[in-house]
Amino acid sequence: MRKTLNKRNTMIRFALLMMMMISLIMGSCSGRKNKLDKQNLIPEKELVSLLTDIHIADGLLTLPKINSWTISFDSISVYYKVIEKHGYTKEIMDRTMKYYFINDPKKLNKIYDEVLGILSEMESRVEKESIVEMAHIFNKWPGKEFYLLPGLSGNDSTMFDINLFKPGTYSLTFSATIFPDDQSLNPRPTIYSSSADSIDTGKRLYVKTIDYIKDGRPHTYILTFPLPESKIRHIRGWLYDLDNDPYGLEKHAKIENLSFIFSSAVAS
Numbered sequence: 001m002r003k004t005l006n007k008r009n010t011m012i013r014f015a016l017l018m019m020m021m022i023s024l025i026m027g028s029c030s031g032r033k034n035k036l037d038k039q040n041l042i043p044e045k046e047l048v049s050l051l052t053d054i055h056i057a058d059g060l061l062t063l064p065k066i067n068s069w070t071i072s073f074d075s076i077s078v079y080y081k082v083i084e085k086h087g088y089t090k091e092i093m094d095r096t097m098k099y100y101f102i103n104d105p106k107k108l109n110k111i112y113d114e115v116l117g118i119l120s121e122m123e124s125r126v127e128k129e130s131i132v133e134m135a136h137i138f139n140k141w142p143g144k145e146f147y148l149l150p151g152l153s154g155n156d157s158t159m160f161d162i163n164l165f166k167p168g169t170y171s172l173t174f175s176a177t178i179f180p181d182d183q184s185l186n187p188r189p190t191i192y193s194s195s196a197d198s199i200d201t202g203k204r205l206y207v208k209t210i211d212y213i214k215d216g217r218p219h220t221y222i223l224t225f226p227l228p229e230s231k232i233r234h235i236r237g238w239l240y241d242l243d244n245d246p247y248g249l250e251k252h253a254k255i256e257n258l259s260f261i262f263s264s265a266v267a268s
Contacts, residue, residue: 146256158239184242191237
């Protein structure tokens with residue numbers, strides 16, 4: 001299911017689906033509003049699930065690839081197949097919808113509200129998963145997923161090296177938690193760039209840094225690296241740097257949720 005399940009399209013498609021149901025039901029009516037009983041109807045919970053699947057099938061039919069696979073079917077027959085998959089017949093479905101249309105339209109509205117709620121939740125979940133997946137695809141961070149200080153293995157280094165190959169703007173995003181008992185003075189990231197062939201001896205261009213907040217709560221930070229020229233540059237840095245002697249002092253920090261993203265636009 002794709003982003004075609006936005007709210008406006010959802011309402012439009014449900015209106016069309018309602019018209020289809022009405023035509024089916026009214027076509028089977030004798031013209032008299034006979035009093036219908038509630039026996040042999042599809043249970044409400046199962047009806048919600050069935051209508052949800054019918055709507056999803058209706059949306060899938062608009063996708064070119066799926067539409068080409070089902071070209072030999074008309075949309076009505078696809079709906080019938082969904083009904084049969086749930087273990088019911090067209091006649092039971094017609095009788096159920098006819099009952100609610102004639103005897104309890106308010107309940108039918110409630111049922112459709114439940115279906116819309118399920119579809120909206122599904123859409124939201126798919127969008128979130130898509131965002132996470134896209135972030136994973138475009139994230140070029142070469143280091144660890146997270147850093148703990150003190151390190152579990154005894155290694156407290158947060159150093160990283162990245163080559164920038166094409167002009168544009170690179171953004172490093174991460175969250176840092178510096179706990180109140182951390183003994184570092186002015187904790188911060190320190191990052192600089194230089195030509196790739198002179199990273200140790202060449203001129204260093206330091207990126208404007210930020211000061212970490214030492215309150216024991218995670219804070220999100222974004223650092224940008226514009227590269228306007230068509231040449232390779234090198235980025236080197238430390239996610240945790242400080243002004244006092246690092247040996248012998250108690251460190252207590254966590255750096256996580258790191259992403260390094262490229263944009264073709266050069267920041268001014």
